[in-house]
Amino acid sequence: MNVILKAARIIDPENKFHNQVADIKISNGIIEEIGSNIGSAEGFKEITVPNLHVSKGWFDTSVSLGEPGFEDRETIANGLQTAARSGFTGIALQPNTFPVLDNQSQINFVKQKAAGFATSLYPIGALTKNSDGTDLAELFDMKNAGAIAFGDYGKSLDNANLLKVSLQYAQDFNGLIIAFSQDNTIKGKGMVHEGIASTQLGLKGIPSLAEELIIARNLFILEYTGGKLHIPTLSSAKSVELIAAAKAKGLQVTCSVAVHNLVLNDTAIEGFDTRYKVLPPLRSEEDRKALLAGVLDNTIDCITADHNPIDIEHKKMEFDFAKYGTIGLESAFSALQTVLPTPVIVAKLTSGKAIFGLGKNNIAEGQQADITLFDPEGESVFTLENIHSKSKNSAFLGMKTTGKVIGIYNQGKLVLS
Structure with missing residues (x-):
């Protein structure tokens, strides 16, 4: 047109x-x-x-759509139309589908389904087969098929050696490894941030330590192996400090933060509303302010909606049993406008392309x-x-x-x- x-x-x-x-x-x-x-x-x-x-087209580094396998939550077609109406000209698709995007044919499938839309879809391949954390997936084949990075969405690698090997192997083809960070033994049966709100509500807490320990471990591994590591959706003040120290050492590490962790804190859960059950959890007001500071001083490289549609059967239920996740594409810009200056928002919604090796798009003749x-x-x-x-599971309704x-x-x- x-x-x-x-x-x-x-x-x-x-x-x-x-x-x-x-x-x-x-x-x-x-x-x-x-x-x-x-x-x-x-x-x-x-x-x-x-x-x-107008600005350069926005790019979201973490979007789940469901298809294939969970079309009741979202389809690729409607998801891309939603992204376009939300201001995003490109999205990175998470591999948490059924089957998981862990091989070349699955990458080809989602790319074919996304052809012809205004919003470009860039698939992330699973780091391990079936995202079960046991064996590395076919990284090089997926790279050749169009995968822009490799990670298991919302899952932390318990096997530290597997992360070490993946960082070493991916250097052969300049691959980017994504490492969600959470110590599952410390998380245990926790569901929300461990703090005053969780204690008052009687909900099991997830201490910030669960995130920080694994980030520290992963950064030590990165320092040993070299390579490129992206740590998604930071949630704590200490995590920001760890990333800043790693960057000061010259490590090739980037990171993101979710919109909801910048805008909301753990007091949102006081009504037991499962729309606020997200992973990593909404943390304290002190953590939220530290994340905003990390955005402003460029320790945090990009902002993601961390869009994760969940069907009503798995969201509108007892807090203990509800799935984690919130949709966020539609609300991302207008919610961020309540806490950050417009130029900063634009910068953090456009920086992801360079991180994922997609080049720059300039507004020029x-x-x-x-x-x-x-x-x-x-x-x-x-x-x-x-x-x-x-799906309607938005943490920003109202x-x-x-x-x-x-x-x-x-x-x-x-x-x-």
Whole structure:
């Protein structure tokens, strides 16, 4: 589709047009012209929206969709449409499907299902066969099929040697290893953050130590092996300190934080609402503030919605038995706007592409258009009408948010929210 974005404020510090208002003319998916008062042209659709802002397309580093196997939770088709309407031009698909994405044919399957959509899908291959933590999966074959990284979603490797071997092996093809960090023996039967709220509610707690011990272990292994390691969804203040120290040593480590861990704390669980049962858990207000500080000082590289649709049968039940997870694509931007400046949000929603080796998309003449459209102003309440996912397990329902997504332009397609 050919479009002209009228009077768009460009948010991109690396761009000469940064913070300037300009028109952007896009022809057949390529940015043809950026300038003032670009005239109407036959065959071009003009997008005129009050307070229109644009940035490089947002990329989410952790999205679960269910298909294959859990289509009742979400399908690839609806998930990609949801991502597009939420401002994301690219997503990294987690391998927690049935069967697990642990071989070349499964990677090919999800890529074929994702063809033709405005939002690009980049699969993450499972690190171990069936994500059971026993034997390494077919990493090199999956890399050749299009897998951008390797990790077992929401599962920590108990076998430290397996992480060591995977980091050594992946260096042969510049592979990125993802290591979710949680000591399962310390977690035990814990479900929420170990603190005042868990004690008052009588819920078994997960101490921050469960995360921090494994992060420390994994960083020691990385220092020994070399290679590239991504530690997803930090949740504690000490975890941020560990990452900062590792980066100061020059280790090739990156990390992310989930939107809900930046916006909410463990007091949210006081009503026993399972929408707030997530992993890692919502932690203390002190931890939340430390995570925000880690984002602002760039210790934390990127922010993810950690979008995880769960069907109502596995979510609306007793807290002990409900599955972990919240959807987050639709609410990510507007929720973040309540705690962080817009330029920081944009930076952390676009930095993931470089981490996962996908290059940069620039807003410049002659470049392929990969753009997110949004308005950072205006308050609203996040309701069920804002949810496009098949599953409705959002931790942000009823929350006052700021700003809104207008749409995306990518793959030659315009999608408006």
